[in-house]
Amino acid sequence: MATHPTIGESLRQEGYRLTPQRMMILAIIRDSSDHISAEEIHQKVRQQYPFVNISTVYRTLNLLKKLRLISETDLGEGYVRYELLERGRHHHLVCRRCGESFAFEHELLRPLQLRLLKEYGFTADVDHFAIFGLCQRCRPAEEMNDVRKEGQHGAA
Amino acid sequence: MATHPTIGESLRQEGYRLTPQRMMILAIIRDSSDHISAEEIHQKVRQQYPFVNISTVYRTLNLLKKLRLISETDLGEGYVRYELLERGRHHHLVCRRCGESFAFEHELLRPLQLRLLKEYGFTADVDHFAIFGLCQRCRPAEEMNDVRKEGQHGAA
DNA sequence: AGCCATTGTGCAAGTTGTTGCAATTGCAAT
DNA sequence: ATTGCAATTGCAACAACTTGCACAATGGCT
Numbered sequence: 001m002a003t004h005p006t007i008g009e010s011l012r013q014e015g016y017r018l019t020p021q022r023m024m025i026l027a028i029i030r031d032s033s034d035h036i037s038a039e040e041i042h043q044k045v046r047q048q049y050p051f052v053n054i055s056t057v058y059r060t061l062n063l064l065k066k067l068r069l070i071s072e073t074d075l076g077e078g079y080v081r082y083e084l085l086e087r088g089r090h091h092h093l094v095c096r097r098c099g100e101s102f103a104f105e106h107e108l109l110r111p112l113q114l115r116l117l118k119e120y121g122f123t124a125d126v127d128h129f130a131i132f133g134l135c136q137r138c139r140p141a142e143e144m145n146d147v148r149k150e151g152q153h154g155a156a
Numbered sequence: 157m158a159t160h161p162t163i164g165e166s167l168r169q170e171g172y173r174l175t176p177q178r179m180m181i182l183a184i185i186r187d188s189s190d191h192i193s194a195e196e197i198h199q200k201v202r203q204q205y206p207f208v209n210i211s212t213v214y215r216t217l218n219l220l221k222k223l224r225l226i227s228e229t230d231l232g233e234g235y236v237r238y239e240l241l242e243r244g245r246h247h248h249l250v251c252r253r254c255g256e257s258f259a260f261e262h263e264l265l266r267p268l269q270l271r272l273l274k275e276y277g278f279t280a281d282v283d284h285f286a287i288f289g290l291c292q293r294c295r296p297a298e299e300m301n302d303v304r305k306e307g308q309h310g311a312a
Numbered sequence: 313a314g315c316c317a318t319t320g321t322g323c324a325a326g327t328t329g330t331t332g333c334a335a336t337t338g339c340a341a342t
Numbered sequence: 343a344t345t346g347c348a349a350t351t352g353c354a355a356c357a358a359c360t361t362g363c364a365c366a367a368t369g370g371c372t
Contacts, residue, residue, distance in 0.1 A: 017319060017368055038359080053322050058359060078330085079358060093278045104276060112268055120260060121292030122249045136277030173338050173349060194329080209352045214329060234360085235328060313372105320367075327360070336351070342344080 007069055007084075014067060021045070021052050025060045035073060035081035071128035075101050083128070091129040097138035101130075163225055163240075170223060177201070177208050181216045191229060191237035227284035231257050239284070247285040253294035257286075 007026055008018050028044045029036060038057050045052045061082055064070040070082045076094050089106040109126050116122045134142055163182055164174050184200045185192060194213050201208045217238055220226040226238045232250050245262040265282050272278045290298055 015319095019320065019368080021321075051322080054358095055323080055360075056321060059320080062360095093272065093276060093280070095278075096281065102276065102278070104272070108268060108271055108275075112264060115264055116249065116260070116287070116289075119264075120249060120258065121295075122251075122258070122287075122289055123295055124249070124287050124289040125252065126287075126289075131272070131278075131280050131282075133272075133278055133280040133282075139277075139279055171349090175338070175350065177351075207352080210328095211330075211353080212351060215350080218330090315372085316370095318368085318370105321365085323363090323365105325361085328358090330357075331355085333353090334351105335353105336349105337347105338349080339347100341346090 007086075010067065010069060011063075016063065020049070021056050022060050024048055024052070025057060026064075029064075029070065029082060029084055035075070035083045037079050037081050039079065041082075068125075068127065073128045073130050075130055076132065085127060089127065091131070093135070094130050094132050095135035095138050096132050097134055097142060100135060102135065163242075166223065166225060167219075172219065176205070177212050178216050180204055180208070181213060182220075185220075185226065185238060185240060191231070191239045193233075193235050193237050195235065197238075224281075224283065229284045229286050231286055232288065241283060245283065247287070249291070250286050250288050251291035251294050252288050253290055253298060256291060258291065 007030070008023065011018055011022065024045045025041055028041050032040075038054070038061060041061075042052070042054050042057045045057065061070065061072070065072050065082075069085060071085050071089075072080050072082055073092060074080050075092060076096070076099065090103045091106065091109065092101045093104055094101045106126070109129065113124050113126050116124050163186070164179065167178065168174055180201045181197055184197050188196075194210070194217060197217075198208070198210050198213045201213065217226065217228070221228050221238075225241060227241050227245075228236050228238055229248060230236045231248060232252070232255065246259045247262065247265065249258045249260055251257070262282070265285065269280050269282050272280050
């Protein structure tokens with residue numbers, strides 16, 4: 001029932017206030033099994049206390065993102081989803097054809113992160129990537145589609 | 157003055173129409189020296205023909221993106237920018253502190269692209285990445301900031 | 313307990329971008 | 343040159359998200 005102590009305390013230690021709105025929002029993110037949208041958070045907060053404004057939800061999410069406590073991901077649904085970062089870093093492959101999304105290990109981004117640091121002196125925030133493309137199942141279908149179109153005028 | 161022939165023809169070969177609106181939009185993207193926003197394109201189109209609607213601009217940009225003729229990038233400005241893809245593939249590092257953005261070579265993403273294909277069977281669209289983080293100049297300042305905050309309560 | 317600077321909230325208006333629909337237009341066939 | 347019709351456009355309404363502002367609440371200080 002109580003808000004996640006470590007995250008609430010992280011906020012206060014950074015000089016921010018732990019208000020009832022923020023406690024409710026934090027509890028909902030923590031209790032949600034996977035990525036959750038701002039609108040879903042807003043709905044659930046309102047079940048407890050109906051006067052919370054959606055802009056408070058967005059402002060809280062932006063604050064938590066700034067403090068690197070949550071990650072924000074665009075899975076191509078027309079809105080973004082949020083997740084506790086302490087839950088373990090992972091990333092997503094999103095198929096542009098079927099819309100399905102697949103997780104992939106943070107490990108695969110390490111080499112890139114290192115090269116950017118070595119060659120450009122740039123410290124990349126690699127909290128949560130979403131990479132778009134074609135999944136294994138959809139690629140054949142897409143290629144067949146290309147062939148049909150090329151067939152219309154004969155050349156590649 | 158004439159619209160870029162190859163891109164205009166690409167459109168028609170795919171079965172789409174080459175309308176005056178699309179010709180103007182294409183010419184503007186081609187004549188722009190770097191990444192350009194939808195709003196900038198709209199302004200410039202209206203100088204030639206004031207009745208073009210912003211939704212036509214967005215729809216044309218989405219079409220060109222779908223056909224992989226342009227790339228779309230979020231440089232953290234609150235809107236996205238577009239660029240001809242045939243101009244050579246490159247990506248951006250965006251500093252979350254100073255806002256500056258730096259180009260980096262497509263080559264650095266190749267290994268990731270290959271591993272995603274080998275390990276997940278996923279064909280990643282790597283047209284234009286924007287990776288956020290801290291640039292060389294801003295990292296010291298940010299770390300100093302962290303130290304000050306940690307000092308307030310003594311432990312890390 | 314009470315004061316006060318500062319942070320946070322709700323509201324309403326503003327952005328960027330998307331979409332349903334009716335009217336228009338490009339273009340291939342006649 | 344005209345026709346037919348799917349593709350395209352303009353418009354207005356909408357969705358996700360942000361922001362300016364006045365009021366409210368928090369929490370350190372006395």
